[in-house]
Amino acid sequence: MPLPRFAIIVAGGSGTRMGADRPKQFLSLLGEPVLLHTLRRFANPALQVQRIVLVLPADAFTAWQLLCEEHAVQIPHTVVAGGASRWASVHLGLAELAASATEGVVAVHDGVRPLTSFAVINNTYAAAEEHGAAVAAVVPKDSVRGLSQNGSYALDRSRLRLVQTPQCFELQLLQRAYQLPELPTFTDDASVVEDLHPIRLVEGDYRNLKITTPEDLLVAETFLRAAQPTI
Numbered sequence: 674m675p676l677p678r679f680a681i682i683v684a685g686g687s688g689t690r691m692g693a694d695r696p697k698q699f700l701s702l703l704g705e706p707v708l709l710h711t712l713r714r715f716a717n718p719a720l721q722v723q724r725i726v727l728v729l730p731a732d733a734f735t736a737w738q739l740l741c742e743e744h745a746v747q748i749p750h751t752v753v754a755g756g757a758s759r760w761a762s763v764h765l766g767l768a769e770l771a772a773s774a775t776e777g778v779v780a781v782h783d784g785v786r787p788l789t790s791f792a793v794i795n796n797t798y799a800a801a802e803e804h805g806a807a808v809a810a811v812v813p814k815d816s817v818r819g820l821s822q823n824g825s826y827a828l829d830r831s832r833l834r835l836v837q838t839p840q841c842f843e844l845q846l847l848q849r850a851y852q853l854p855e856l857p858t859f860t861d862d863a864s865v866v867e868d869l870h871p872i873r874l875v876e877g878d879y880r881n882l883k884i885t886t887p888e889d890l891l892v893a894e895t896f897l898r899a900a901q902p903t904i
Contacts, residue, residue, distance in 0.1 A: 676802050677777035678722045679844065680715045681766035684708050684729055684784025685755045696733060697884055698784045699740060703897050706740050707884055710787030710897075715780070716748040717791055720798070724773070725750040727784070728766045760855045763862060767851055770844070778802050779847055780839040781862045785884040788896055794839055797875045801841035806870050808841075808863045809877035810834035836861060837877040846870055 684698040698708040708727075715722050729737055731754040740746075753769045755762035763781055770779065778801045780794065793809050800807035813833055818825040840862045842850075850866040859865050863872045880896050882889050 675721075676843075677774065678720065678798055679770055679774060679777055679779040680722050680725045680839075681763060681770065681779060681781045682708075682711060682715065682725060682727050682750075682784050683755070683759060683762050683766065683781065684711075684727065684733075685759065685762050695736070696730070699733075699736060700884075700890060702787060702884075702890065702893055705744055707787050707890075707893075708737070708784050709740070709744060709746060711782070711784050711789070712746075712748050712750060714787070714789050714791070714794065715782070717794075719791065720795060722780075723777070724770065726766045726769050727752045728755045728762045729753075730755055758855065759861075760851075760859050760865065763865075764851050767848055771848065774844060777844045778841055779844050780841045781847075782839040783883055786838055786881055787884070788878075788893055789837075789839065789881045790878050793837075793875070793878050793881060797839050797841045800873050800875045801843060804871070804873040805843045805846055806841070806863070806866050807873040807875050808861075809837040809839060809881065810874045811837065811877040811879055811881075814879075834874060835877075836863065837881050837883075842866060 699706050702710055715725055727750050729752055734752060751769060753765055756765055778798055780798060797807050797809050813830045813835055817828045817830045817833055819828050850869050882893055884890055884893055
């Protein structure tokens with residue numbers, strides 16, 4: 674039997690780099706909040722995600738509730754308050770999930786990645802179910818250089834990957850990893866888990882943008898418009 678699937682969507686951004694008057698996850702993307710697009714991706718019935726936990730800053734609860742009312746959001750999800758760091762926010766999301774789940778595969782996803790395809794999400798879940806830990810990633814398009822005391826040096830980009838989300842893990846494995854102390858070297862969930870378990874890489878998608886700057890929002894709008902059926 675396939676393992677149950679769960680998702681933790683982390684949306685704690687402030688929108689500072691966007692220069693916006695609201696958190697970037699609440700910005701409008703083709704008339705709907707960025708976060709609603711993201712939520713809808715994981716609510717696809719074909720994915721069979723049993724529970725979605727949305728982690729927001731405590732002071733953003735009211736704004737999200739109003740947006741849900743405005744856009745008549747019917748997608749079942751649980752909202753929990755995040756922490757001072759991404760690590761703390763995922764930790765709190767896991768605690769909420771642990772109250773009702775003892776086994777399964779959990780995806781951790783950035784709330785501001787609204788274009789993640791069904792294939793990337795499904796393939797990452799499937800790889801984690803088979804291997805315990807899986808992360809979506811893509812090959813860098815540009816040449817990459819490392820820094821040294823004497824300047825810089827070329828790196829072989831074929832041996833490098835740009836990490837995306839979702840990052841999927843066997844639930845108990847992720848819980849064990851998050852029982853360890855937080856370290857400054859933790860940049861994502863894979864870096865939290867990798868001392869306990871190897872990380873399997875899954876082919877990501879260059880369209881799986883993390884919306885951070887105004888330019889990202891424009892690109893996301895272009896991709897969404899191109900995906901809409903023409904009448």
